[in-house]
Amino acid sequence: MPEIARLQTVAQMQALLGIVALGSAYGFHYLGGLQPCALCLYQRWPWWAAIALGAAALFPRGRAMGLVLGLLASAVVLGGAGIAAFHVGVEQHWWPGLASCGGVSDAPMTLEALKRQIMSAPVVRCDEIPWSLFGISMAGYNALLSFAAGLGGVFLTWKYRDAGTRNAGP
Numbered sequence: 001m002p003e004i005a006r007l008q009t010v011a012q013m014q015a016l017l018g019i020v021a022l023g024s025a026y027g028f029h030y031l032g033g034l035q036p037c038a039l040c041l042y043q044r045w046p047w048w049a050a051i052a053l054g055a056a057a058l059f060p061r062g063r064a065m066g067l068v069l070g071l072l073a074s075a076v077v078l079g080g081a082g083i084a085a086f087h088v089g090v091e092q093h094w095w096p097g098l099a100s101c102g103g104v105s106d107a108p109m110t111l112e113a114l115k116r117q118i119m120s121a122p123v124v125r126c127d128e129i130p131w132s133l134f135g136i137s138m139a140g141y142n143a144l145l146s147f148a149a150g151l152g153g154v155f156l157t158w159k160y161r162d163a164g165t166r167n168a169g170p
Contacts, residue, residue: 008057010070010153010160014077015054017149018047021142028131028138037126038100039087043142046080049073067161074153081146087139090126101126 022044028034053073057066090097129137136144 008060008066008069010156011050011057011066011073012054014050014070014073014149014153015052015057017077017145018050018054021047021145022051025138025142032131034130035124037124038098039083039090039126039139040124043080043083043087043139046076046083046146049076050080067157070153070157070160074150074157077146077153078150081143081150084139084143084146087126088137088143091129091137091139093127097126 025036025040025044029036050073053069053076057069057073060066086095089095090101131138133141
């Protein structure tokens with residue numbers, strides 16, 4: 001495989017993992033009936049960003065762009081690991097969650113608007129674990145996957161950073 005293609009493959013692999021992670025999250029949501037909390041929704045954004053960066057890597061633009069896309073995709077996935085790890089801490093009651101984790105997020109202006117908002121909004125708390133396997137919650141699995149994928153992507157991008165320049169002639 002040409003060295004430049006290896007750099008682009010890092011971003012594409014992050015995108016593929018993003019498709020799997022989001023497919024699982026949306027499957028649990030829409031097919032399994034598990035409503036996401038605010039932190040669950042925040043954990044999806046880095047995967048969407050990784051998918052967009054992986055899509056950009058489908059169009060070769062040279063070694064430098066492959067390097068940037070690979071590092072950027074890996075960095076956003078690592079950021080997602082941080083969000084997921086924070087969520088695990090909230091689930092385990094190690095620290096408090098965000099204000100939007102089970103409360104009212106937008107302040108209504110009237111008492112009637114407040115009542116409508118409270119009565120119509122399903123309350124999904126961030127500090128409750130709706131599903132787990134082997135004692136690990138969905139946020140825990142996302143943290144593990146994101147951390148491994150992010151570090152792996154940074155490692156591979158670093159490994160191929162000089163791709164195409166070592167064997168180049170004068």
